Amino acid sequence: MRIRAAKIVTQCLLEQGVDTVFGYPGSTVLDIYDEIYLCGRRLKHILTSHEQAAAHAADGYARISGKPGVCIATSGPGATNLVTGIAAAYMDSSPVVFITGNVAEDRIGKDSFQEVDITGIAMPITKSTYLVRSAEKLPHVMRQAFAVACGGRPGPVLIDILSSVTNKRVRGEYEPAEPVRIPAAPAAQTDVDTFAGMAAKASKPLILAGGGVIRSGAADDLVRLARKLSAPVCTTLMGLGIAEADDPINMGMAGMHGTYAARTLLNECDMLVAVGVRFSDRLAPDPEKFAPSARIVHIDIDRAEIEKNVRADHYIVADASLALRQLCEALPRKDCPEWMEHARRLRARTERKSPAARAIIEEIARQTDKDAIIATDVGQHQLWTCQYYPFSRPGQLVTSGGYGAMGFGLSAAVGAQIAAKDRRVIHITGDGSFRMNCGELATTAAYGLPVVTVILNNGVLGMVRQWQTLLYNGRYSQTNLDRGPDFSALARAYGVGAYKAEDLQEFKTAFSDALGCGKAAVIDCRIPEDDMVAPSFFGPDFTDITSEV
Amino acid sequence: MGEETSHILSVLVENEAGVLSQVSRLFSRRGFNIESLAVGTTDDVNVSRMTIVVKGTDRMAEQISKQLGKLQPVISVIRLPREDAVSRELMLVKVEAQTSQKRDDIIRIVNVFRANVIDMARNSMTIEVSASSAKSEAMLSLLKEHGIIELVRTGVVAVERGSSSIYDYRREREEFDLGKI
Ligand SMILES: Cc1ncc(C[n+]2csc(CCOP(=O)(O)OP(=O)(O)O)c2C)c(N)n1
Numbered sequence: 001m002r003i004r005a006a007k008i009v010t011q012c013l014l015e016q017g018v019d020t021v022f023g024y025p026g027s028t029v030l031d032i033y034d035e036i037y038l039c040g041r042r043l044k045h046i047l048t049s050h051e052q053a054a055a056h057a058a059d060g061y062a063r064i065s066g067k068p069g070v071c072i073a074t075s076g077p078g079a080t081n082l083v084t085g086i087a088a089a090y091m092d093s094s095p096v097v098f099i100t101g102n103v104a105e106d107r108i109g110k111d112s113f114q115e116v117d118i119t120g121i122a123m124p125i126t127k128s129t130y131l132v133r134s135a136e137k138l139p140h141v142m143r144q145a146f147a148v149a150c151g152g153r154p155g156p157v158l159i160d161i162l163s164s165v166t167n168k169r170v171r172g173e174y175e176p177a178e179p180v181r182i183p184a185a186p187a188a189q190t191d192v193d194t195f196a197g198m199a200a201k202a203s204k205p206l207i208l209a210g211g212g213v214i215r216s217g218a219a220d221d222l223v224r225l226a227r228k229l230s231a232p233v234c235t236t237l238m239g240l241g242i243a244e245a246d247d248p249i250n251m252g253m254a255g256m257h258g259t260y261a262a263r264t265l266l267n268e269c270d271m272l273v274a275v276g277v278r279f280s281d282r283l284a285p286d287p288e289k290f291a292p293s294a295r296i297v298h299i300d301i302d303r304a305e306i307e308k309n310v311r312a313d314h315y316i317v318a319d320a321s322l323a324l325r326q327l328c329e330a331l332p333r334k335d336c337p338e339w340m341e342h343a344r345r346l347r348a349r350t351e352r353k354s355p356a357a358r359a360i361i362e363e364i365a366r367q368t369d370k371d372a373i374i375a376t377d378v379g380q381h382q383l384w385t386c387q388y389y390p391f392s393r394p395g396q397l398v399t400s401g402g403y404g405a406m407g408f409g410l411s412a413a414v415g416a417q418i419a420a421k422d423r424r425v426i427h428i429t430g431d432g433s434f435r436m437n438c439g440e441l442a443t444t445a446a447y448g449l450p451v452v453t454v455i456l457n458n459g460v461l462g463m464v465r466q467w468q469t470l471l472y473n474g475r476y477s478q479t480n481l482d483r484g485p486d487f488s489a490l491a492r493a494y495g496v497g498a499y500k501a502e503d504l505q506e507f508k509t510a511f512s513d514a515l516g517c518g519k520a521a522v523i524d525c526r527i528p529e530d531d532m533v534a535p536s537f538f539g540p541d542f543t544d545i546t547s548e549v
Numbered sequence: 550m551g552e553e554t555s556h557i558l559s560v561l562v563e564n565e566a567g568v569l570s571q572v573s574r575l576f577s578r579r580g581f582n583i584e585s586l587a588v589g590t591t592d593d594v595n596v597s598r599m600t601i602v603v604k605g606t607d608r609m610a611e612q613i614s615k616q617l618g619k620l621q622p623v624i625s626v627i628r629l630p631r632e633d634a635v636s637r638e639l640m641l642v643k644v645e646a647q648t649s650q651k652r653d654d655i656i657r658i659v660n661v662f663r664a665n666v667i668d669m670a671r672n673s674m675t676i677e678v679s680a681s682s683a684k685s686e687a688m689l690s691l692l693k694e695h696g697i698i699e700l701v702r703t704g705v706v707a708v709e710r711g712s713s714s715i716y717d718y719r720r721e722r723e724e725f726d727l728g729k730i
Pocket residue numbers: 377378379380381382404405406407429430431432433434456458460461462463464
């Protein structure tokens with residue numbers, strides 16, 4: 001029997017447990033789309049308005065479902081439209097398998113219509129890229145791509161398949177195979193022993209937990225270790241939700257817009273256990289001065305993260321969940337009452353002034369029992385969400401942390417809502433970011449996804465404007481958004497719920513109406529343009545530059 | 550951060566399309582400067598071996614070898630300490646040699662450095678030298694006085710001294726290699 005090679009693509013997807021893909025068709029993926037059609041209900045395809053959105057949606061889906069996301073696009077512009085989405089998934093270690101078509105073998109290298117070297121373009125933003133020029137290689141490449149995307153430190157991969165491959169008839173039955181997954185690696189016993197020795201000597205231990213802990217499903221193990229070590233926990237932006245917001249052990253977010261408690265404890269601790277973090281510049285602007293009094297233990301699954309930015313006095317290359325469990329078992333209970341008391345006092349310190357967005361974000365939490373999945377775009381609204389939403393479980397926040405891609409939010413919310421099924425997904429965005437990919441309202445409407453979008457509308461590119469206020473003497477170059485559209489009218493045009501809120505009272509009603517309206521909704525929520533994200537630790541001494549204004 | 554020196558990396562890669570560009574792009578993307586890169590197949594035609602000389606701090610060299618290890622087609626990466634490695638570079642130099650006096654001078658240099666004359670024309674001589682980088686440089690500075698017409702070098706290739714080889718490191722790396730299959 002002969003089958004069309006495109007069938008190998010869909011068969012491999014099904015074999016890998018994929019039931020939902022995101023994408024956008026075009027001439028080089030016609031055969032793949034024909035096979036998707038033939039799969040019927042076994043393979044659900046979500047058609048977005050733009051390939052970038054399909055990429056972010058597959059990423060959001062992966063973050064929430066814990067399964068690899070899949071995103072398909074055609075060659076040339078379809079493929080390059082994915083690029084921001086691929087990079088965002090790469091920076092946040094989200095497992096997504098991207099599949100693109102390319103022109104036929106006899107047209108490769110001739111600058112043919114819609115030909116682009118997407119494997120070349122995607123090389124630095126993927127774990128691996130594959131160019132498939134023969135049908136025989138297809139099953140192996142598909143399976144390897146899934147294993148690579150999910151294995152070790154997860155991340156995106158890209159498979160570029162020539163259209164002359166997918167439309168080829170190949171001899172022989174397709175042989176299904178069990179998905180191959182790379183087993184998680186435990187810590188070496190010697191590394192555990194060294195850790196125990198260091199922990200015994202420490203009197204001011206601190207844990208810094210990042211996105212890797214969430215990817216590894218290790219949040220509970222981390223909190224358990226923290227209690228055992230008598231160590232307060234701070235997290236990176238990507239690590240929010242690892243410990244419950246109101247757990248006294250949780251010192252909140254570290255880094256540029258983090259808490260005073262986290263900043264102070266990082267400066268004072270004598271042992272820092274950093275798990276699943278990569279010490280980016282937003283966390284460690286001056287790597288040489290990071291946690292200056294501490295002996296640093298870095299636990300990460302990616303050995304290339306060790307000493308990439310910040311020194312490590314000891315390191316453990318292992319899966320976070322396994323390593324943390326091993327440490328919990330090996331370590332005796334430790335007590336540092338003074339240190340914990342000190343941390344508690346720092347934690348209780350209240351801020352001077354809150355932005356208007358705070359009450360809105362807290363209201364969102366209240367009406368959703370702190371249980372909603374929160375997707376954000378990028379800007380002040382994102383950081384306010386990180387600062388004020390009381391995240392209660394890992395993976396609750398879906399945000400473009402590493403890449404900071406405006407336009408991520410609504411698309412990622414689409415993917416998250418499909419993965420989360422019954423759970424609520426709230427999308428908190430800014431007026432600038434929302435404008436970038438608001439066309440995805442069509443997707444929420446078409447698939448009946450009840451994503452509630454809250455636009456914290458300050459009429460400006462607030463985050464950039466804030467820097468202009470603080471560092472450029474208020475010269476507001478190109479950060480005013482004194483233009484349409486009328487977001488409620490836009491929402492109505494897309495057939496989703498449309499609400500406006502001028503103050504908190506109006507927001508309370510609008511939000512509860514939006515939650516109850518049974519479909520996607522947009523709430524255009526006015527906030528002042530001069531509100532700032534504070535603190536903003538910046539400069540050589542990492543001081544709060546918002547404290548003077 | 551330590552001082553900047555030259556580091557030799559030996560890299561075994563699968564011999565597939567795009568490997569060279571993947572490896573060289575990694576260096577530019579991470580901001581590391583390649584001093585030289587030499588590549589050719591090994592006794593296994595499916596496997597190529599690269600020798601890369603990179604300038605930077607020790608920590609930088611460590612980081613780049615870890616990043617290299619993450620590339621899919623990379624089978625193994627080792628750092629060769631200078632003192633434990635024998636290294637050679639092949640260089641072809643075409644020099645001006647119009648007079649017999651000049652030719653004699655050049656041949657003397659060639660003999661001292663155990664190089665070879667591989668082509669001789671009325672006005673020029675081409676010299677082949679296979680040596681360590683330092684020796685090549687020394688010879689080059691002498692030849693410069695005669696006027697160099699053109700020069701080409703392969704980049705350094707190096708292997709470990711003694712009987713151990715890059716293949717000894719393969720196992721260890723596989724065990725640690727968590728993001729690859
Ligand atoms: C694609 C993209 N372009 C530009 C930026 C730079 N940038 C970061 S935040 C920001 C302003 C975002 O404005 P808005 O969405 O209204 O959010 P606000 O800060 O006002 O809450 C900009 C332009 C970015 N992060 N991403």
